Amino acid sequence: MLKECLKLISEGSVKSAKDIAKKLNISEDEADLLIDHLKQMGYLEKDMSDFSCEGKCFGCNLANCPTNSIITFRLSDKGIKYIKNI
Amino acid sequence: MHTIALVGNPNSGKTTLFNAITGSTQHVGNWPGVTVEKKEGFFTYNNEKYSLVDLPGTYTLGAFSEDEIVARDFVLKGNPEVVINVIDATNIKRNLYLTVQLLEMGANVVLALNMMDEAKAKEINIDINKLSDRLNVPIVETSASKKIGIDELLRVTVESISRKANSLDISYGEEIDEEIKNIEKLLENKDFPYPKRWLAIKILENDKDIVSLVSSDSEIKNYLERLKEEDKIYELEIVDKRYDYINSITKGLIKEPENIPTTTDKVDRVLTNYIFGIPIFALIMALVFQLTFKIGQDFLGGYVETFIGFIASSVENLLVSINAPDLLVSFVSEGFFGGVGAVLVFVPLIVVLYFFLAILEDTGYMARAAYVMDSLMRKVGLQGKSFISMVVGFGCNVPGIMSTRTLDNKKDRMIAILINPFMSCGARLPVYMVFIGAFFPNNGGLVLFLIYALGIAMALIMAKVFSKTLFKGEETHFIMELPPYRLPSMNSVFRDMWEKVWGFLKRAGTVIFLVVTILWVLSMLPAGVEPYSKESLLGRIGSLLAPIFSPAGFGTWQASVSLFAGIAAKEAIVGTLGMLYSPLELTEALRMNFTTLSAISYMVMVLLYTPCAATIATVKRETNSVKWALFMAVYTFLLGYIMAVVVYQIGSLFI
Numbered sequence: 001m002l003k004e005c006l007k008l009i010s011e012g013s014v015k016s017a018k019d020i021a022k023k024l025n026i027s028e029d030e031a032d033l034l035i036d037h038l039k040q041m042g043y044l045e046k047d048m049s050d051f052s053c054e055g056k057c058f059g060c061n062l063a064n065c066p067t068n069s070i071i072t073f074r075l076s077d078k079g080i081k082y083i084k085n086i
Numbered sequence: 087m088h089t090i091a092l093v094g095n096p097n098s099g100k101t102t103l104f105n106a107i108t109g110s111t112q113h114v115g116n117w118p119g120v121t122v123e124k125k126e127g128f129f130t131y132n133n134e135k136y137s138l139v140d141l142p143g144t145y146t147l148g149a150f151s152e153d154e155i156v157a158r159d160f161v162l163k164g165n166p167e168v169v170i171n172v173i174d175a176t177n178i179k180r181n182l183y184l185t186v187q188l189l190e191m192g193a194n195v196v197l198a199l200n201m202m203d204e205a206k207a208k209e210i211n212i213d214i215n216k217l218s219d220r221l222n223v224p225i226v227e228t229s230a231s232k233k234i235g236i237d238e239l240l241r242v243t244v245e246s247i248s249r250k251a252n253s254l255d256i257s258y259g260e261e262i263d264e265e266i267k268n269i270e271k272l273l274e275n276k277d278f279p280y281p282k283r284w285l286a287i288k289i290l291e292n293d294k295d296i297v298s299l300v301s302s303d304s305e306i307k308n309y310l311e312r313l314k315e316e317d318k319i320y321e322l323e324i325v326d327k328r329y330d331y332i333n334s335i336t337k338g339l340i341k342e343p344e345n346i347p348t349t350t351d352k353v354d355r356v357l358t359n360y361i362f363g364i365p366i367f368a369l370i371m372a373l374v375f376q377l378t379f380k381i382g383q384d385f386l387g388g389y390v391e392t393f394i395g396f397i398a399s400s401v402e403n404l405l406v407s408i409n410a411p412d413l414l415v416s417f418v419s420e421g422f423f424g425g426v427g428a429v430l431v432f433v434p435l436i437v438v439l440y441f442f443l444a445i446l447e448d449t450g451y452m453a454r455a456a457y458v459m460d461s462l463m464r465k466v467g468l469q470g471k472s473f474i475s476m477v478v479g480f481g482c483n484v485p486g487i488m489s490t491r492t493l494d495n496k497k498d499r500m501i502a503i504l505i506n507p508f509m510s511c512g513a514r515l516p517v518y519m520v521f522i523g524a525f526f527p528n529n530g531g532l533v534l535f536l537i538y539a540l541g542i543a544m545a546l547i548m549a550k551v552f553s554k555t556l557f558k559g560e561e562t563h564f565i566m567e568l569p570p571y572r573l574p575s576m577n578s579v580f581r582d583m584w585e586k587v588w589g590f591l592k593r594a595g596t597v598i599f600l601v602v603t604i605l606w607v608l609s610m611l612p613a614g615v616e617p618y619s620k621e622s623l624l625g626r627i628g629s630l631l632a633p634i635f636s637p638a639g640f641g642t643w644q645a646s647v648s649l650f651a652g653i654a655a656k657e658a659i660v661g662t663l664g665m666l667y668s669p670l671e672l673t674e675a676l677r678m679n680f681t682t683l684s685a686i687s688y689m690v691m692v693l694l695y696t697p698c699a700a701t702i703a704t705v706k707r708e709t710n711s712v713k714w715a716l717f718m719a720v721y722t723f724l725l726g727y728i729m730a731v732v733v734y735q736i737g738s739l740f741i
C-alpha cells in the first residue's frame with residue numbers, strides 16, 4: 001500500500017488523502033495513516049518548511065507572511081529516488 | 087519491586103490510566119529527558135507494591151523522535167515485567183501497529199482496550215476474546231476516565247508477571263525473511279543488548295539508531311553497504327506487512343457502523359466537486375467583491391470620506407487664518423489631502439476585503455480553492471501549487487513571488503514568478519475604486535470581480551505561453567492537507583486583517599507621501615508657472631509621454647504621469663490623480679477627463695502593466711538576475727499597453 005500510495009502521489013493522480021482513499025479503495029483514516037507513515041519515514045516532506053519571511057518582505061508593507069492555511073507535502077529526494085528505482 | 091510500563095499512542099489515555107491506578111496520593115517522580123519525560127508512580131495490589139511507569143505517547147517505536155526512543159529504550163532496557171499497551175478502542179487498527187511492534191520486541195504485553203465507553207457510543211463492536219486468542223495477549227476493557235475496568239486490568243497485569251511471553255514473528259515475504267535470517271546469522275555471538283530478530287528487522291527498516299549501533303561491527307557494516315549499493319530498501323514493505331498482519335488478525339472481529347459522513351465531508355462534496363468546484367469558487371469570489379463593495383464603499387466609505395474632507399477643510403481654514411504662505415496651503419490641501427487623502431479614503435474598503443479573504447482562509451476554504459484549481463492550473467502547464475502563490479499575490483505580489491520558493495522545479499517557479507503581478511494586489515484596489523465610483527457606481531462589485539478575473543485569465547494565458555516557449559519541463563506533484571472546516575477565529579482574522587491595513591496606512595504615510603511630494607514640487611516648477619498646468623515641469627514631461635497612450639484612450643498628461651508614479655507604488659496613481667485634479671473632486675474630474683471606455687482601458691492598463699518597484703526588486707532577488715527583473719518590467723508594460731489599446735479600439739467600434 002505504501003508503495004502504491006507513493007506512486008500515486010508521484011504520478012499526480014491524487015491531491016489529498018480523500019483521493020488516495022478512493023483510488024486505493026481504503027478508508028480515509030487508512031489513507032491518512034499511509035501518508036503519516038510516508039511523512040515519518042521521510043518520503044514526503046512539507047513544503048515551505050524552509051520558508052520564512054521574517055524581515056524579508058521588504059519594500060511592500062502590504063506583505064505579510066504567505067498563507068498558512070494551505071499545507072502541502074511533496075516527494076522528498078528520498079521519495080523520488082525510491083520511485084525511480086521501482 | 088516489579089516494574090510495569092504504560093505504552094500507547096498519544097492521547098490513548100495513558101496518563102488518565104496512570105492517575106487512576108496510582109491515585110493522587112502516590113508519589114510521582116520525574117526523569118528529565120531531552121524533550122520528554124517518563125513518569126513513575128506506585129500502587130499496591132494484594133499487599134504488594136508495584137512501580138508503574140508512564141511513557142510518552144508514540145505511534146511507532148522507530149527512531150524518528152526522542153519520544154519514541156525514550157519509550158522503546160524503556161521497554162527494551164528498563165526491564166518492565168509487563169507492558170500495558172493502552173489502545174484507543176475507537177481506532178483499533180492504527181493503535182495495533184504499536185502493539186505489533188511491542189510483540190516483535192518480545193515484550194510481555196497486556197492490552198488495555200481503553201475508551202470503551204466511546205467505542206460503545208459509536209457502536210463499534212469488538213470480539214475481544216477472539217482478538218485475544220489470535221494475538222495471544224490478554225485484553226482488558228477499560229474506560230480510564232470513568233475508572234471502569236481498572237481493577238480487572240490490575241488483576242490481569244499482576245497475573246501476567248509470571249507469564250512467559252514469546253516474541254511475535256511476522257512473515258515479511260520471502261525476500262525480506264531471507265535477509266532477516268542472514269542478518270540474524272551475522273549477529274550470532276555478537277553482543278548487542280537487543281533481541282536478534284528484532285535487531286535484524288530494525289536494520290532492514292533502516293532505523294538510524296540501530297544502524298549506527300551495529301555499524302561498529304565491520305561484517306554488518308559491509309552487509310549494509312551491499313544492500314545500499316543494490317538499492318534494496320525494505321522499510322515501506324515492512325510497514326505494509328505489519329498492516330497486512332493487523333488486517334488478518336482483526337478480520338471479522340471489528341464491526342463498525344458505516345462511516346457517517348462528517349459535515350466537512352458533506353460540504354466538501356459540493357465545494358470540491360469535479361465540475362462545480364471552479365464555478366463555486368468564482369461565485370464565492372464574486373460575492374466577496376460584491377460585499378466588499380457594498381459594505382466597504384457604499385456604507386463605510388462615505389463616513390471616512392466625509393471625515394477626511396472635514397479635516398482637510400479645517401486644516402486649510404486654519405492655515406489661511408494664520409496667514410500661512412500660499413505654497414504651504416497649496417501643498418497641504420492639494421498635495422497632502424488631495425493626494426495622500428485620496429488614498430486614505432479607501433481604508434474601509436481594504437479593511438472589508440481583507441476581512442473576507444482572511445475568513446475564507448481561516449475557515450479552510452482557501453485550501454479547497456487551491457485543490458479545485460489544481461486541474462485547471464495543470465492544463466496551462468503550471469503546477470497546481472502555484473495557485474497558492476497566486477492567492478498570496480492578491481494581498482501583495484512581493485510575498486506572492488516569494489512563496490514560489492515552494493515550487494521545487496525551476497521552470498515552474500519562473501513561470502509562477504512571471505505571472506504573479508497579474509494577481510491584482512491590494513494596492514491597485516483604490517485605482518479601480520475611484521474609476522468605478524465615477525463610471526460604474528451601480529455595478530461596482532461586478533466590475534471589480536471582472537477585473538480580478540481578467541487578471542487570473544491573463545495569468546493563465548501567459549503561463550501557457552511561457553510553458554510552451556521559454557520553459558519546458560516535467561511536472562512535479564504534491565498532496566495537500568485539507569483540514570476540517572472550522573468557524574473562523576475572530577482573533578486571527580482580525581490580526582491578519584490588521585496587519586494588511588496597517589501596511590496600507592504605513593505606505594500611505596511613506597512611499598505615497600514621498601511620491602506625491604516630489605510630483606507636487608515638479609508641478610510647481612518652474613517658478614511662477616500656473617500650478618498643475620501643462621506648462622509646469624511635470625506637465626511638460628507628461629505631455630511628452632501622453633501621445634503614446636492616445637491609442638488606448640487616455641492620452642492626457644495627467645494619466646501618463648500617474649501611470650509612471652504607479653511604478654513606485656500603485657496607490658500613488660490615485661494620489662497623483664487626486665493632486666493633479668484638485669481642487670476638483672476626484673470622481674468629478676475623472677468624469678470630465680475620461681470616457682466610460684477609456685476608464686475601462688485605463689483600469690486594464692493598471693491591472694496588467696509594470697508591477698511596482700518593490701515587486702521588480704523581489705523578482706531580481708528571487709531569480710538572482712537583473713535580466714529577468716527587466717524582462718518582467720517590460721513585458722508586463724507591453725502586455726498592459728496592448729490590451730488597453732485593444733480594449734479601447736474594439737470598444738470604439740461599438741460605442
Ligand SMILES: Nc1nc2c(ncn2[C@@H]2O[C@H](COP(=O)(O)OP(=O)(O)OP(=O)(O)O)[C@@H](O)[C@H]2O)c(=O)[nH]1
Binds near residue numbers: 098101201
Ligand atoms: N471517553 C473517554 N475518554 C478518555 C478515556 N481515557 C482517557 N480519556 C480522555 O482522553 C484524553 C487523553 O488522555 P491522556 O491520559 O492525556 O492520554 P495520554 O495517552 O497520556 O496522551 P499523551 O500523554 O499525549 O501520550 C483526555 O482528555 C482524557 O480525559 C476513556 O476511557 N474514555
Ligand SMILES: [Mg+2]
Binds near residue numbers: 143
Ligand atoms: Mg500522557
